[in-house]
Amino acid sequence: MKKICYQFILLLIAVGIVSCNRHIYVPNTVNVPLLKEKHEFKASISPTNLQTAFALTDNLAIMANGQYVYRFDFSDRSDEQGLFVDNQTRGGVVEGAIGFFKPFGPKKQMVFDAFAGYGMGSFKTFTIDKNDNPDANANDYLLKNRFSKVFIQPSIGFVHPVVEAAFSSRFSMLNFYNNTIGPKAFENDATGKSNFQHINSQSNFFYEPAFTFRVGYKYVKFQLQLQASIPITNSDYREYKLNEFFQPLAFGMGASIDIARWYHQIGKK
Template sequence: MLGFFGCAPVYIPNVVNTPMLSNQGELQGAFYTGVSGFDPQFAYAITDHLGVMLNGSFSNKTNDSLNNFHKHQFIETGVGYYTKIGESGRFETFGGLGVAKLKSDYSNNLWISYTDLYSYRAFIQPSIGAATDFFDGSFSTRFVMLSIFQNNLNYNAYFIEPVITAKVGYKYVKAVFQLGFSFPVNSNELIFSYQPLLFSIGIQAKINTRPKK
C-alpha cells in the first residue's frame, strides 16, 4: 500500500471498490491486477440500503539483478449506504478502516533506501453511477487519511482520489476497468513519494443470496 521516507518506495492506492449494489442479498466478488498489485474485493448488501465491503491489496516484487524488492499486504473493511435512482441509477457512500504492512529495498551504488513500516488508513467514498445487465459505470471520489509508523516516527497525510470505473459483460460476470488519480491535500508538506495513478483491470462476479419468494 505505501512506502515511507525513501526515493523509490511510494504510497500506492489500492483499487477503489465500487459495488453499485441493487438489492438485499447481493454478493459480489472481484479480482484486479494493476499498479497496486493483486487486489481482491468483496461487497454484500445486508438490507436494501445497507452494504458492507472487504478489500485487500498484495504485492511481492523482486529485482534479482539488484537484490531489490517490494512487499506489501493491505486489508480494509467498510460499511455504507446505497440507494437506487430510478431503474438504473445508483448512489452509494462507504466509509471504513484499513491496516497495511510494507517492506521494500531500493538500494543501489548511489543510495540506500530501505523501508519497513505499518500504517492505518481511514476513508470515506461517495459514488454515483448506473447499473444495467450489460454495463455498469460510476464516478467515485475516495477521501483518505493515512497514519504511518516506522521505527519511532509517525506521520499523517491526506489524499483525494477520484476514479472512473467501467464494468462490461452480462448480468453476473463482467470485466472491470478502473482509472483515477491520487492527489495529496498538502503536496508541499509530503515527506514520502507516492503513486499518483490508479489503474487496474479485473473481473467481477455477483450472485443474489436472498431466497426468492
C-alpha cells in the same frame, strides 16, 4: 460529468511528468459495488486486489477488501517504473467498511453509494537499483512502514446487465508508524531521510478519485479502473507536486462477479 473528466485529464498530465519511486504507499483498488437490492453480493478480483460487498438490507451494505502488491523484483528493475509501477515495492492492506446505497432513476439504473471504513497495512521498498550495485546488501537500503487507514468513499454510477460505469471520490487518512530505514538508505541524502521521517510525524490525507468500467453480461464482467492518489496533507503537495514515497496513479484490470435477483426480472413486466 464533463467537468470531472476534464479535471481528471489535467491530473494525468500533471503526474505524467513526475518520476516517482521508493513507494511505501500504493493505493488499493477502490471497491465500487453499485449494489441495487437486499442480499446482493458482488466481488472483484485482480492480480493484486480481492474485494467483496454484500447488501444486508435494501439500503445498507458491508464490504471487505484485501490488497497484496508483489511486484518485488530487486534484480531486474524496469526503466519505466515509477508512475504506475515500482518493481521494488511489496506490501498491501486489509480493510472493512459499512455503507449506504440507493438506486434511483426511472429504471433504477443509477446508483449512489457511500462507505466509511478502516484498514491496516504495510509496504517495503529500496532506495537503490540492485543492477547499479550488484554486491550491495539489500537490507542496507530497505525502507519500510506500517500504517492505519480511515476512509470515506462516495460513488455514483450506471448499472446495466451488460455495462457498468462509475466515478468515485475516496478520501483517506493514513497514519504511518514503525518506520524502518536501512543504514545506507539515505547516504548523502539528508533531505530524503528527513522527508521519509516526516511522513510518520503527522496524519497524511489523500484524495483518491477513480473511474471504474465493467463490461460483460449479467453475473460476470471484465473490470477496469483508473485511479489517482493525491496527497493533500501540506502545502508541499499542492498543485500535484507529488511526494516521491506515494504512488500517484493505479491502473487495474480484473473480473467482477455479481449475484443478484434483479437480473431475473429483466424482460419481465
